[in-house]
Amino acid sequence: MVTSADGTTRPTPDGPAHHLRAEIERLRDEATRQRTLAHRRAEFWAKADIALGFPAALLAGTAGAAGLASADVRVPAALAALASAGFAAGAGFLRSDTRRRANKRARHAWALVEARATVALAQEHMTPGDLGDLLECRQAALAAYDGEESGPGAP
Numbered sequence: 001m002v003t004s005a006d007g008t009t010r011p012t013p014d015g016p017a018h019h020l021r022a023e024i025e026r027l028r029d030e031a032t033r034q035r036t037l038a039h040r041r042a043e044f045w046a047k048a049d050i051a052l053g054f055p056a057a058l059l060a061g062t063a064g065a066a067g068l069a070s071a072d073v074r075v076p077a078a079l080a081a082l083a084s085a086g087f088a089a090g091a092g093f094l095r096s097d098t099r100r101r102a103n104k105r106a107r108h109a110w111a112l113v114e115a116r117a118t119v120a121l122a123q124e125h126m127t128p129g130d131l132g133d134l135l136e137c138r139q140a141a142l143a144a145y146d147g148e149e150s151g152p153g154a155p
Contacts, residue, residue: 020126027134028117034141035110038103045100052096056087102145109141 059080067077116137120130 017126020128020131021121023131024117024120024126024134027131027138028114028121031110031114031117031138031141035107035114038107038110042100042103042107045096045103048094049091049096049100052087052091052094056084056091059084059087106141106144109137109144113137113141 063077063080063084066073066080113134117134120126120134123130
């Protein structure tokens with residue numbers, strides 16, 4: 001505590017309130033970075049899902065139509081069917097749709113952490129409970145990559 005000339009005391013920059021504010025600011029900045037990163041990842045996996053799924057469907061349809069059209073095009077139809085199977089297997093192996101959904105969940109969870117930290121920083125007096133709530137939200141955001149629908153208050 002620092003006592004000024006008029007006799008009032010105020011917390012020093014190294015006091016607990018300053019450390020609490022600094023930690024909440026750090027959490028807000030981390031949440032901002034992670035939200036942006038999760039958004040980019042969700043966009044990437046959406047594009048990967050389309051890039052693998054659309055050619056698989058197109059080649060499967062083309063192979064089926066070509067195979068039924070004439071006996072002379074059975075070899076190209078078989079090659080197209082193999083390519084289609086390769087795209088479908090790649091899409092299944094990468095699980096791009098699952099990864100896209102997980103990153104969207106994470107993006108929303110990090111946005112919640114960011115918003116709650118911003119609200120906490122707008123308050124004049126913060127408590128350690130505010131930091132505890134933010135840390136719980138952060139844990140939920142980290143778990144959002146793995147779980148289905150996890151969040152504060154979720155079963």
